[in-house]
Amino acid sequence: MGSHWLLTAGRRELLWGKNFLPDPLMLVFDDDDRRIDRTRYAALQARWSTDDGAETSNEELHHLYTYQAKAEDLVARLTLQGFGPTAVVEHAERYLDDEMGSEDSFLWGDIDKEYRTGKRLLQAMLTWESRNGRIMARGESRHDRSMSWAWDELLEAFDDPRFKLALGLTRTRRSTTVTLDLTDLLLGGWLEENEIPHRTARTRVANDVTANGRVIVITEGRTDAEFLTRALALARPELTDAFSFLDFEGTSAPGGTDRVVSLTRGMAAAKVMNRVVAVLDNDTAGKAAFEQLKRSNLAVTITATRLPDVELGSSYPTLGPNGMSHVNINGRAITIEMMFGQTVLQDSANLTLSPVRWTGYNSAVGEYQGEVEAKKLIQARIRTALSAPSIDHLDEEAAEGCRRLASMLIDATAEATPALSSDFSPLLWIRERESDANVSIDN
Incomplete structure (x- = not known):
């Protein structure tokens, strides 16, 4: 009964x-x-x-x-x-x-x-x-x-x-x-x-929110969110609704690596239920921020990742006090603009790559920070390329970049582990006993 x-x-x-x-x-x-x-x-x-x-x-x-x-x-x-x-x-x-x-x-x-x-x-x-x-x-x-x-x-x-x-x-x-x-x-x-x-x-x-709610993606700025969103839509269109990117355009939210760190920590402190992925550049500042987040007491549902290395970056033209040289910029100057191949990085007149210029020294990681020149022009080329109706209309390097960025987001999301329990799973009881062991609930 x-x-x-x-x-x-x-x-x-x-x-x-x-x-x-x-x-x-x-x-x-x-x-x-x-x-x-x-x-x-x-x-x-x-x-x-x-x-x-x-x-x-x-x-x-x-x-x-x-x-x-x-x-x-x-x-x-x-x-x-x-x-x-x-x-x-x-x-x-x-x-x-x-x-x-x-x-x-x-x-x-x-x-x-x-x-x-x-x-x-x-x-x-x-x-x-x-x-x-x-x-x-x-x-x-x-x-x-x-x-x-x-x-x-x-x-x-x-x-x-x-x-x-x-x-x-x-x-x-x-x-x-x-x-x-x-x-x-x-x-x-x-x-x-x-x-x-x-x-x-x-x-x-x-x-339920953790496993089924949208994954919040925190990026360093508006352009990163824009290009990541479009890359995901081209490479894995069936997964676009699973992610929610910060709306820098609509909210005028400030960007930068320090903002990624503070916002990610803030979401952890607020115990946000959704999974959160912080995406940092693969440069010196991004490396320092990534290490900061690794040392933070983040929930298992929050993770940080960096843009992947690129083959082109293993020997890339750079400008510094000693003039032009070709060095490995992976981990030192890789930003979202470097993700879509050399076509968007080349000067259309002489087909030379836009160089990376070394700027300030980051004592936290013992490296100089680099930034690609003519960034606005490169971004305009990327927007044109990513406006293609499907990934089949991109050149192979740009298409591969979209796939790698989509894989980066998917892999990082998988690391932001949801609780593996159904409505009546004993795992719920186990976690409650562990977290509440020292809490009295008698009245």
Whole structure:
């Protein structure tokens, strides 16, 4: 037959369910709300172990395992999650207006004609529901049957349990205690004594965002994001929706290696659920920033990578105090402009490569920083090349560059490991026990 959970506001029943708790509902509760009478539970277990047929009174089972919070606290949390009273009422009214104007309206007994607007109908439904609670009157009155049907249809249209909870709390005094009673689930074996369902719910939601949410890609600047986005679209178009690049253009966000480091660390500090990949240039500044991030206490879902070495960079023309020379610039001056082959780097008149000019000395890694000259002109050539309708229209070097950049992003994302657990995986429990070993949750 299963076991049931019940959520009440004072004596009024708002929600109920069987066997399993919906994760969205548990997101509105926290550690301080959890109540479990371990003494009474241990006494019951001891008695049952010696007498299988022992009868148990309702008083002994009353509120053995619960979550309790004031209605005003739950309203505040629901509002933060997008289920504030104003929002849910507006959505419900809009839905009812739409249904009442439909030729195949679900409403029975002409209550749409009786109330005429979604606003008036919703208020009547809330009054009716607050009177009937969980036990929907379906037998005596045609009006009750119509209200019950309309209420069920409204909640089915907005199937998140927080929607009904928020609607129910609009007719609840803010000082009222809201109780989620899990006693039957505990005694029925659907919950363990040491299980913490609100934390498990958050873990599952975080895992879902981590594994299925877009990968946030942090780059040094607008051009890097632009070219990486286009390279991915050309090389792996089926994966473009899996990544989200910082919008430097729309937000005027500052760039640079120091910004990559600070923003990546900030996302780690904020415990961003999405996987994050920080992409740095393969130059001296990028190397120093990469080492900084490696030393940072980043979550396993956040990783850093550098642009790959390029064959062309093994002997590339450079300008320094001693004039022109050909040296290996991999790790010292490789930027996004170097990723698409020599055609975009060549002067169209004499076919010479635009040289790298050595600039400042970076004492952190003991190397000079280099930057390719005529960068704006090179970027314009790259934009023209990457405007091709497909990768088959690119020259081989540019196409290979797109593939390597796409592989770099994919490999880095694979390193930003999501939690390998499904909804009811024991891995959730293992991680919770490890992270909460020293945290007391008894009340």
